[in-house]
Amino acid sequence: PHGCTYLKPLETQSELPSPHHHVKKEERHSNTRCETILDMIGNTPLVHLKNLSQDYGIKCNLYAKCEYLNAGGSVKDRIGLRMIEEAEKAGQIKPGDYIIEPTSGNTGIGLALTCAVKGYKCIIVMPEKMSKEKNDVLKALGATIIRTPTSAAFDAPNSHISEAQRIKERLNAENPGCAHILDQYTNPYNPIAHYDGTAEEIINQLNGKVDLIVSAAGTGGTICGIARKIKEKCPDCKVIGVDPVGSILALPDQMNEFSGPGFYEVEGIGYDFIPTVLDRFHVDAWFKSIDKESFKLSRQLIKREGILCGGSSGSSTYCAIEAIKKYGLKEGQNAVIILPDSIRNYMTKFLSDEWMVARGFMEAPISDKDPWWTN
Numbered sequence: 001p002h003g004c005t006y007l008k009p010l011e012t013q014s015e016l017p018s019p020h021h022h023v024k025k026e027e028r029h030s031n032t033r034c035e036t037i038l039d040m041i042g043n044t045p046l047v048h049l050k051n052l053s054q055d056y057g058i059k060c061n062l063y064a065k066c067e068y069l070n071a072g073g074s075v076k077d078r079i080g081l082r083m084i085e086e087a088e089k090a091g092q093i094k095p096g097d098y099i100i101e102p103t104s105g106n107t108g109i110g111l112a113l114t115c116a117v118k119g120y121k122c123i124i125v126m127p128e129k130m131s132k133e134k135n136d137v138l139k140a141l142g143a144t145i146i147r148t149p150t151s152a153a154f155d156a157p158n159s160h161i162s163e164a165q166r167i168k169e170r171l172n173a174e175n176p177g178c179a180h181i182l183d184q185y186t187n188p189y190n191p192i193a194h195y196d197g198t199a200e201e202i203i204n205q206l207n208g209k210v211d212l213i214v215s216a217a218g219t220g221g222t223i224c225g226i227a228r229k230i231k232e233k234c235p236d237c238k239v240i241g242v243d244p245v246g247s248i249l250a251l252p253d254q255m256n257e258f259s260g261p262g263f264y265e266v267e268g269i270g271y272d273f274i275p276t277v278l279d280r281f282h283v284d285a286w287f288k289s290i291d292k293e294s295f296k297l298s299r300q301l302i303k304r305e306g307i308l309c310g311g312s313s314g315s316s317t318y319c320a321i322e323a324i325k326k327y328g329l330k331e332g333q334n335a336v337i338i339l340p341d342s343i344r345n346y347m348t349k350f351l352s353d354e355w356m357v358a359r360g361f362m363e364a365p366i367s368d369k370d371p372w373w374t375n
C-alpha cells in the first residue's frame, strides 16, 4: 500500500551494500572490555559545543566535560570509587561492612554502585528535595535510603548529616567497626579524585591549553581538585565557581545576599555551610546561578547539542557564557564546562513542560497540535 517497498524481500545478496560502503569508526576506547563496570568511571569525553556557541555568539572553543557518561551517571562516581578504594587500602573497611553517606544523591549512586560490585552494604541519607529518580536508582542498586527534611540546617539534629552520624553510631554499638561514613565533605580523596582524574584528563584532551574552566560547587571537591591541578599546569587559566542564589558558597560574601527564600530547585549544588574540602580561595571568581536560566540552558544543551545533562550543567553553562563575555575570550582560546550529571535524574522534573510551567520557569507551550505530517 501507499507505494512502500520496505516489506519486499531482497532478491539477491548483491542488493546488500558492497564492502566499500562500510565505514570503520575510529576506535576511541581501548578499555571497552572491562573486568567490572567500575572500569567505566573516569576518562569521559570532552565535546565541542558548536551549535550553542553559534547561538550565543561565542568565538572561543567551548567544550563540555561529559561527566554524565560515567558508569553511574555522574561526576560523583569518581569519588565514590576513590574513597572506597583508599579506605580499603588503609585497611579501614572490608566487604560486608556498612558504608553510610549523607548526600544529594549522586555521591550516593557512585557509592552504591561501587558497593554493589565490591560487596558492601550501603545506606544513603538524602534530603526530601532530591528526585524520585535518584531514589529509585539507589534502591535498585540495593542501597537503603533514609530521607530527611530539606529545610533542616546542616547542623540540625534532623539533617542528612546528623542522621547519617546517628545511624553509624547505632550500628557500631551493635557490632563495633562495621559502619563507616567516608564523608565527602572532609575526605581528601574527594578533591584528589578530580586532581588526578577529571583535571588531568581535560588538560590532556586540550594538549595543555585551557584558558577558562567552569564548575558548579556542592562539596566543592570537583572545583578545588580541578583548580589545584590547573594552577600547576595552566597557571593563566581562569577557574570559575558557580553557586546558586540561596546558597552561601560564593566569594565575596556580599554575593550571597538575596531577597527571596533560600530554596532553589537545581539539585546537588550550593550549601548552607562551607565544606572542609571547599577551599574557596582556589577559585578565581564566583558567579551566581538561578533556577530559570539553569533549566533553560540544560534544555538547550539537550535540544541543540544532544547532550542529555542534568540541571546543574545548565547552571554552569549559563555562568560560563557570562564569564566568556566578561573575560573576552577570543578565537582559538579554550573554555571548559563541567557537566556533572544526567537527565536520567530529572525525568519527572525539568524535562517535564508541566513541571517547568508550574514553577514559572517557562511559558506554557502555545500549541500542542500535531505537525502536518501526522494528520
Ligand code: PMP
Pocket (backbone or CB within 6 Å): 074, 076, 104, 105, 106, 107, 216, 217, 218, 219, 220, 221, 222, 223, 267, 268, 269, 310, 312, 313, 340, 341
Ligand atoms: N552537580 C550535581 C548534580 C551534583 O550532584 C554535585 C555533587 N553534589 C555537584 C554538581 C557538585 O559537585 P561537588 O560536590 O564536587 O562540588
